[in-house]
Amino acid sequence: MSTVAITAADINKLRQMTGAGMMDCRKALTENNGDFEAAIDWLRKKGAKVAALRGDREAKEGVVLAKTTADNKTGITLCVSCETDFVSKNADFVAFAQSIMDAAVAANVKSIDELNAVAIGGAKIADLVNDKLASIGEKIGITKLERIDAEYVASYIHGANRIGVLVGFNKPAAEAGKDVAMQIAAMNPVAVDADNVPAATVERERAIVTEQIKNDPKMAGKPDEMIAKIAEGKLNAFFKESTLTSQPFVKDNGKSVGDYLKSVDSGLKITEFKRVALG
Numbered sequence: 330m331s332t333v334a335i336t337a338a339d340i341n342k343l344r345q346m347t348g349a350g351m352m353d354c355r356k357a358l359t360e361n362n363g364d365f366e367a368a369i370d371w372l373r374k375k376g377a378k379v380a381a382l383r384g385d386r387e388a389k390e391g392v393v394l395a396k397t398t399a400d401n402k403t404g405i406t407l408c409v410s411c412e413t414d415f416v417s418k419n420a421d422f423v424a425f426a427q428s429i430m431d432a433a434v435a436a437n438v439k440s441i442d443e444l445n446a447v448a449i450g451g452a453k454i455a456d457l458v459n460d461k462l463a464s465i466g467e468k469i470g471i472t473k474l475e476r477i478d479a480e481y482v483a484s485y486i487h488g489a490n491r492i493g494v495l496v497g498f499n500k501p502a503a504e505a506g507k508d509v510a511m512q513i514a515a516m517n518p519v520a521v522d523a524d525n526v527p528a529a530t531v532e533r534e535r536a537i538v539t540e541q542i543k544n545d546p547k548m549a550g551k552p553d554e555m556i557a558k559i560a561e562g563k564l565n566a567f568f569k570e571s572t573l574t575s576q577p578f579v580k581d582n583g584k585s586v587g588d589y590l591k592s593v594d595s596g597l598k599i600t601e602f603k604r605v606a607l608g
Contacts (some may be wrong), residue, residue: 374540374544404495
């Protein structure tokens with residue numbers, strides 16, 4: 330039994346995160362002592378259709394930008410967050426975020442702390458953010474920064490500055506870079522391929538699909554070996570759906586992203602990607 334008071338706001342938050350029903354969200358939070366990530370797993374184990382939002386919940390409103398250096402060897406994507414869409418759509422705020430993005434690339438920063446120490450017009454970005462906070466009357470800040478260094482980095486901004494994507498390649502790939510970045514923005518893969526899925530994610534998915542199978546009345550009394558075999562099949566389906574090179578290519582569902590890359594250049598490889606999104 331939960332020792333944490335579950336509020337209506339908590340239930341609504343989980344509903345927004347997952348798309349599950351109100352009573353299911355209440356039960357999930359109660360059973361998991363208010364832990365949202367555990368509640369999401371609980372819902373999935375019970376067979377609920379849960380929205381796969383993953384990393385899209387960090388910032389509610391703001392501006393997401395992505396930019397590469399002139400030689401396309403380095404890319405940075407960042408989020409300057411705020412509280413309301415009224416501010417995020419304001420031209421002055423977008424220009425302010427763009428000035429921070431430009432400074433990040435020019436100064437070759439590797440972290441938010443480094444970026445906050447960079448000066449624009451003689452003033453540190455951290456101080457400029459505080460000044461902007463005071464003038465706007467909303468809490469704002471640089472809430473996320475990702476960086477890629479590779480032989481070639483493509484950048485892409487999607488949906489009126491709501492998603493920023495970087496993709497690293499082993500060789501120049503201007504057109505393919507844009508296509509793959511658009512794929513990442515749309516499909517939100519968890520890794521480049523199955524071999525690059527974090528072990529913790531694999532075990533989490535295995536536990537969820539195994540529990541789903543055990544909860545299926547048709548599987549009652551079936552041996553553990555059969556359940557494990559079916560679970561591995563479901564896990565392989567997860568890899569196909571959730572890893573970049575195995576996903577159906579959004580521009581041509583008749584081929585995978587991996588197939589598309591081979592059609593462009595048999596030696597072209599994706600080294601890594603980063604995706605920053607507003608939730």
